[in-house]
Amino acid sequence: EIVMTQSPDTLSVSPGERVSLSCRASHSISTNLAWYQQKPGQPPRLLIHGASTRATGTPARFSGSGFGTDFTLTISSLESEDFAVYYCQQYNAWPPYSFGQGTKLQIK
């Protein structure tokens, strides 16, 4: 089973700042990685797939990068609606399609 580890667990940032969230896989997953955003009371929303391809409707301020075991989600300039929990998920080797534990982005 591939274990996904996200860091940090919580990140306090101010609107307008640039932020990077990390996701690490226990084994290489090529670029078979997705990022999701989840706001309170809502289902997850796909942001990025293939490690770096923005899903339909994902704003350009979101970008993904990485290959193998280390991945990053970057938000270039935080807007108020970006404060949420972010999850990474691998789909290279399954079952299971393991998720990271999530990173909560909160307002400083």
Place this chain on the structure above:
Amino acid sequence: QVQLVESGGGLVQPGRSLRLSCAGSGFNFDSYAIHWVRQAPGKGLEWLAVVSDDGADASFADSVRGRFTLSRDNFKNIVSLQMNSLSPDDTAIYYCARDHGPLGYAYGEDWGQGTLVTVSA
């Protein structure tokens, strides 16, 4: 537009069974695999299962294999998750999600709003 609607959640006693449904609309339902993912209160996401577009193939997480089964009816555009031998650890919001493709090899492109399952005496 793509819509997924889960139903069937509720309060159930430990050891009992429950059947959840995921109804899809706005897309060719029989061309996409469907995943189930759950989220315990205040916790992260846990992938549970996936069924292929034609229902011929299904995979499960270790935590539910042997207790949960999947079926789909492409005439009614419904995927069903049969959950047996439920325990309090199964208490969660259960989401269904449409895969990017037919076989379930990818990610959840669209998600339903979820249905809450509470297992308690």
